[in-house]
Amino acid sequence: MSAPTAKAAAREAEASPVFEVFARAGYVANGLVHILLGIIVLVVAFGGEAEGDQAGAFKAMAAAPLGFVLLWLIAIALWALGLWHAAEGILARDLSGDTKGAARKWGRRSAEWGQAVVFMALGLIAAAVALGARPDAEETAEEASRGLIDIWGGLIVLFLIGLGIGIGGVSFVAMGLLRSFHKRMDIPDGGVGRTVAVMGVVGFIAKGVALGIVGALLIVAAVSTDADTAGGIDGAVDALLTLALGPLLVGVVGMGFIAYGLFTVARARYARM
Secondary structure, three states: OOHHHHHHHHHHHHOOHHHHHHHHHHHHHHHHHHHHHHHHHHHHHOOOOOOOOHHHHHHHHHOOOOHHHHHHHHHHHHHHHHHHHHHHHHHOOOOOOOHHHHHHHHHHHHHHHHHHHHHHHHHHHHHHHHOOOOOOHHHHHHHHHHHHHOOOOHHHHHHHHHHHHHHHHHHHHHHHHHOHHHHHEOOOOHHHHHHHHHHHHHHHHHHHHHHHHHHHHHHHHHHHOOHHHOOOHHHHHHHHHOOOOHHHHHHHHHHHHHHHHHHHHHHHHHEOO
């Protein structure tokens, strides 16, 4: 498909009110996942045993009555949101055509397409769990890391993946501190707007910290050639628990995930789309 044809298709898709409704529902779905994830992390902070990652949240949903129906609705909404971000990446609107603008345009496209991949992947995990799969994100991360360690150049790839995730974590923290999410939302004035903004700040920072730890675990796995060190968000929670005041830190992260989830649900209403 040529670039003009792809842009025309993206514009046509985004002009559809139905597509916009499904994409906004994707924010709600993502918010629900993070709220449940935050609750699970809080359970872990208080000494309970649970999988503190998105796969664990999906499996908790599957255990509920008619949970598979909810999972399919979440999967469809996440796919719609992923397609919306893919279309946004194709259009890369509101950027100038000069050299600096071109660099910013491709940076914007990379960010949008990265989000599209994340949401599409989450939708696939939700659908897989709805169909009866019970993925273990922690085990998958370790097996993937072990596979990279065993091949030539794999340690470099694993290190770069960890570095990329770590940089993503720093970006989330920066977005929270700088409140850059305001640029993509029409947050109202007054108490509601201030509440949404606070949830955004707390949520972005908490998620950034978790991603930063995940990146650090992968880097350590690459440097030490020990795949067992690698892990996802569940591994990051376990790493925090080993620190002084670990349960308190994990509890703060859990509350942060809940704040991020509530913010994301609000984003369904206030996002510029």
